[in-house]
Amino acid sequence: MQPVRHLVLDELSAGIVDKFDAASAALVNSSGLAKASPMGMGLYRIEPVGMVGSVRTPTVQLDVRPKDRLGLSRLLFLLGYAGKQGFREDTVAAVEDRDLWSALAESLAQLAERALNRGVLQGYLTVDESLRTVKGRIRISDQISRRPGMLVPLEVSYDEFTEDIAENRILRAALERMGQVPRVRPEVLSRLRQLKGKLDAVTRVQSGAPLPPWRASRMNVRYHPVLRLAELILRNASAEAGEGKQQAASFVVDMAKVFEDFVGTALREAMAAHPGEMRLQYNVMLNEAVRDSDRITVRPDAVHLLGGRPVVVYDAKYQASSDQDASLSADHFQMLAYCTALRVPTAWLVYAGPGEMKLRRILNTDIDVVEFPLDLSRPPSEILASIADLAQQSWGEVVRQAGQ
Known part of the structure; x- marks a missing residue:
């Protein structure tokens, strides 16, 4: 078997030039992970397009990795927390591996074995x-x-x-999906097939169909970890295998959206300890307009209201302007617009990355923009502790402003 060439890009890199076959280039383009542009002589320019993940074909594997070199465990933690499940770090385990596909396959096999160790759930x-x-x-x-x-x-x-319940249908679908990924290690593929064989009596989820809903309970607690990983795989990964098709798989994630959703979900939970209500994706008018067509609206990621009135605004920036060696002005202009439209004195700009918190007073105004770094390379418990600190500090500022 011809070895797979493994290419790795950073999501903020300018791209590389490398040899690609036309079929693999087409699969990369269709996946949405990167852009493969022909340059002649079998060479293609491969450029990131703002997504992270991996595409594997029979001849090549292309990985686009998140900035700060986040591992799979951290990526799955953010994905899971940002989703509807809201589960914690200990409910999704992942085997760290240089190869994302090997890590996903091994993690799914291990968790499925634990879930099915006492038999198929009924x-x-x-x-x-x-x-x-x-x-x-x-x-x-x-x-x-x-x-x-x-x-x-x-x-x-x-x-x-x-046995034909939603939990087993989801698990069977994930085992089938990972079993179609090309060049999964034979011993892992064998385990996936044996596990799937235990669920052969379960109705198959059709490709493209919505996943059946399930509810966490005491009765299905042993399935919780594998179901949450299975849902992440089914929502973010695709695989093709069959006659006339080149076997391929892709796992593609929009990290900017994941970061935005994670910050909003975690911040809403942290602010629940304080009076008021947190609203995510809060729509507000920016201008005075008589006709609807003349209205300009803005939508900050999160706004905390007290007595129905906005008191603090937050916005999450995964790829901050500084990542592209550009000015921070655009982000601060946006925060100034939020504060003006909402009539709040302080905006919190949450960046993905290490650094120190900075407060910037906008000239000729009483508006402060606070840059708050969130280091995603830290353990999940520390990331959540940072969000709790953000909630505490922003609420303290609300109390201080109210006392003036």
């Missing part, structure tokens, strides 16, 4: 059927509309204790 599934005898309850409205004047068959609903 639960109650509501089934709607047409039967000649009563089972469960009769659906009167369906019976009348579908079979007016007929006594049988009966439209009934009943609860069946079965």
Whole structure:
């Protein structure tokens, strides 16, 4: 088997020039991870486009890694926390590996083995059927509309204790997805297939269909870690295999969106300890306008309200202007607009990266913009502690302003 060439880019790099086959270049372009532009003689210019992740084809693997060289565990923590699950660092485990695909496959295999160690989870599934005898309850409205004047068959609903539940459908789908990734290590691929074999009686989730909803409970607690990893894989990774297709896989993430969602979710939880209400993606008018077409709106990432009135505003910047060696002016202009439209004295600009907190007073105003760094290379507990510190300091500023 021909070895896979492994190319690694930093998300903020200018790109590289390297040999690529046309099929792999097309797959990279279609994935949205990077842009592959032909330069002749089999050479392509490969440039990041603001996403991070990995694309693997039979001949090449291209990785675009986050700034500050975040590992897979940190990336999954941010992804999971930013999502609807809101789970903590200890509920998603990841094996760190130089190769993202090997790490994902091994992590999924380990967590699935733990979940299925005591057998396949069973639960109650509501089934709607047409039967000649009563089972469960009769659906009167369906019976009348579908079979007016007929006594049988009966439209009934009943609860069946079965393995064919949402939790197992999600797990089966993730095992199938990772099993289609090209060049997964044979021993890991064998484990994934054995695990999937335990779920063969479970309904297959069709490609492109929404994932079935599930609810965390005491009954499915042993499935929680693997389900959360499975959902992340299914929402961010794709894989293709079959006749006439080049086997390929991609895992693509918009880190700017992930950072924005993570900061908003974590900040809302931290500010819950203080009076008022946190609103995310808060719409506010920037100008006076008679017609709707003349209105200009802005939407800061988070606004904290007290008694229905905005008192502090926050905005998250993953790729700060300073990342591109540019002026910070654009970010501060934006924060000034937020403060003016909301009539709040302080804006908190949350940057991804190390550094010191800085306060900048805007000339000829009473507005302060505070630059607050959030170092994502730190352990998750320390990242959340930094968010808690941000909440405490910003609330302290609200109290100080109220006392003036």
